[in-house]
Amino acid sequence: MPAKRIIPCLDVKDGRTVKGINFEGLTDVGDPVELGARYASEGADELVYLDISASREDRSTFTDLVKRIAGRINIPFTVGGGISSVEDAARLLDAGADKITVNSAAVANPQLITEIAARYGRQFVVVAIDARQVDGKWMVTTHGGSRLTDLELFSWAKEVEKRGAGEILFTSMDHDGTRNGYPCDTFAQLCRSVSIPVIASGGAGSIEDIAKVLKDGEADAALAASIFHYGEITIHDLKEELLDRGIEVRCY
Amino acid sequence: MIAVVDYNMGNICSLGNALGRLGAEWRLTSDHDEIRKASHVILPGVGNAAEAMANLRKLGLPEVIWKIRRPVLGICVGMQVMCRHSEEGNAECMEIFDAKVKRFSEEPGVKVPHMGWSKISNMESKLFKDIEKGSYVYFVHSYYAPLCPDTIATSRHSEMFSAALKYENFYGVQFHPEKSGAVGEQMIANFLSL
Numbered sequence: 001m002p003a004k005r006i007i008p009c010l011d012v013k014d015g016r017t018v019k020g021i022n023f024e025g026l027t028d029v030g031d032p033v034e035l036g037a038r039y040a041s042e043g044a045d046e047l048v049y050l051d052i053s054a055s056r057e058d059r060s061t062f063t064d065l066v067k068r069i070a071g072r073i074n075i076p077f078t079v080g081g082g083i084s085s086v087e088d089a090a091r092l093l094d095a096g097a098d099k100i101t102v103n104s105a106a107v108a109n110p111q112l113i114t115e116i117a118a119r120y121g122r123q124f125v126v127v128a129i130d131a132r133q134v135d136g137k138w139m140v141t142t143h144g145g146s147r148l149t150d151l152e153l154f155s156w157a158k159e160v161e162k163r164g165a166g167e168i169l170f171t172s173m174d175h176d177g178t179r180n181g182y183p184c185d186t187f188a189q190l191c192r193s194v195s196i197p198v199i200a201s202g203g204a205g206s207i208e209d210i211a212k213v214l215k216d217g218e219a220d221a222a223l224a225a226s227i228f229h230y231g232e233i234t235i236h237d238l239k240e241e242l243l244d245r246g247i248e249v250r251c252y
Numbered sequence: 253m254i255a256v257v258d259y260n261m262g263n264i265c266s267l268g269n270a271l272g273r274l275g276a277e278w279r280l281t282s283d284h285d286e287i288r289k290a291s292h293v294i295l296p297g298v299g300n301a302a303e304a305m306a307n308l309r310k311l312g313l314p315e316v317i318w319k320i321r322r323p324v325l326g327i328c329v330g331m332q333v334m335c336r337h338s339e340e341g342n343a344e345c346m347e348i349f350d351a352k353v354k355r356f357s358e359e360p361g362v363k364v365p366h367m368g369w370s371k372i373s374n375m376e377s378k379l380f381k382d383i384e385k386g387s388y389v390y391f392v393h394s395y396y397a398p399l400c401p402d403t404i405a406t407s408r409h410s411e412m413f414s415a416a417l418k419y420e421n422f423y424g425v426q427f428h429p430e431k432s433g434a435v436g437e438q439m440i441a442n443f444l445s446l
Binding site for chain 2 (some may be wrong): 001002003005040045070071072074075076093094095096098121122123166167195196197220221250251
């Protein structure tokens with residue numbers, strides 16, 4: 001099995017990396033290309049860039065940014081935010097993205113996963129799933145957790161795999177932003193119900209949390225944003241600690 | 253001038269960017285003369301091996317590639333089509349490397365495609381000059397070349413496989429050096445100085 005991956009996530013608005021709690025009170029944390037290059041040199045295994053701009057004009061700004069990222073970064077990177085058609089995916093592929101991530105649009109139109117995977121291969125498609133517990137069942141939500149769907153997490157995960165997703169990026173909306181750790185039992189169950197890699201997102205407050213989700217939660221990768229942006233934990237220290245705990249990560 | 257072979261097999265954006273970062277002059281081409289005259293030839297490839305072979309044949313490229321005496325590097329599917337045969341689409345390939353490409357078997361705990369960073373070992377070539385033992389490189393593949401006399405580096409997924417192959421002036425790597433960080437860039441630089 002490949003090494004467990006550590007993936008910093010950068011939210012981008014108007015060409016800058018931003019960080020806020022639930023998209024409110026955004027703070028500028030730097031140039032996305034420079035920050036990504038720094039993470040890559042510190043040992044990040046991949047990067048995820050999410051476009052959180054609202055308007056169409058901003059989309060072309062983001063495409064230009066993807067070109068700059070591709071020119072500079074020498075590790076794989078995924079882009080997402082507002083992808084709702086095969087054309088959107090094609091534009092980002094042409095700009096140099098290695099993978100794209102779809103979320104709400106895939107729930108609204110599952111055929112989108114099938115079409116993008118058929119055209120560009122499953123390694124190109126990461127399906128993001130946000131879910132929370134409702135009456136003891138994990139239910140899928142969209143639009144940043146604000147809309148509840150009638151899809152159940154595990155059956156949706158199996159469906160996206162069948163349709164051609166290459167990876168699943170799972171966020172528990174009950175844990176996202178809490179910094180109280182991940183729901184490891186749910187991750188373990190998810191990892192066993194599909195045969196594609198699962199990336200854990202949302203909830204990391206400490207190295208311990210990340211170690212737990214990679215070990216007990218069986219996740220293939222962990223994605224985090226704020227703990228890296230504010231320099232609370234460096235990727236280098238995180239990886240050293242994970243190695244000490246017997247978790248295989250890439251030394252570089 | 254480095255020739256990157258254009259045979260409609262996926263996006264070469266990352267490879268072009270990696271060559272650009274090394275300051276190399278390169279051109280995407282399927283022109284026979286340009287490929288023959290190039291100092292180095294790179295055969296990239298993302299996608300299906302049978303389709304890749306069909307595209308190469310349509311452009312008359314296998315005959316051109318066979319005769320090249322300067323360094324040639326196949327990447328990923330580009331390496332697989334330089335083998336004898338591929339299980340993917342039951343494709344007869346270029347028969348440069350003495351290996352038959354197979355699919356990873358799906359077993360509990362083994363995810364296919366093999367995607368991510370894995371260690372490479374047993375490196376035996378100038379291609380790996382200054383690369384530390386146990387370095388990690390980035391793989392994305394469901395098919396692999398088993399170990400064979402042309403193997404110059406190994407890696408492991410459900411089993412050991414050829415991470416790289418060499419026969420005379422022909423080199424092939426299963427991983428993506430253009431996505432493998434500083435280690436990958438060093439390997440591309442090593443290839444360019446062959």
